[in-house]
Amino acid sequence: MRAEKFGAVMGVLVEQIVHLITENYEYDEMTASNEFYSSKVYALLEQEETKLWHLSPLTLFNLFDEEKKTGSFELPEEV
Secondary structure (H helix, E strand, O other): OOOHHHHHHHHHHHHHHHHHHHHHOOOHHHHHHHHHHHHHEEEEOOOOEEEEEEEEOOHHHHHHHHHHHOOOOOOOOOO
16 A cells, blocks of 8 residues: 555544544543554554454444553454
8 A cells, every 4th residue: 555545544543443442441532642653563563464354443442442552452353
């Protein structure tokens, strides 16, 4: 995937995931963004070759949520 297209996909995904974080954690948008950007989920998501960007925003949020609660997460088999 071209860098421009990947950047556009990432922008949409991150926005939707941050929205889910604000709703579920009652964080403001800045805190939710900082929490997500510092997560292991985001670190993998920003690597195009992991193909995590194929997952839905809700699935990615659930991975983030699992990481927040347990310190780790398991990738779905479809990745």
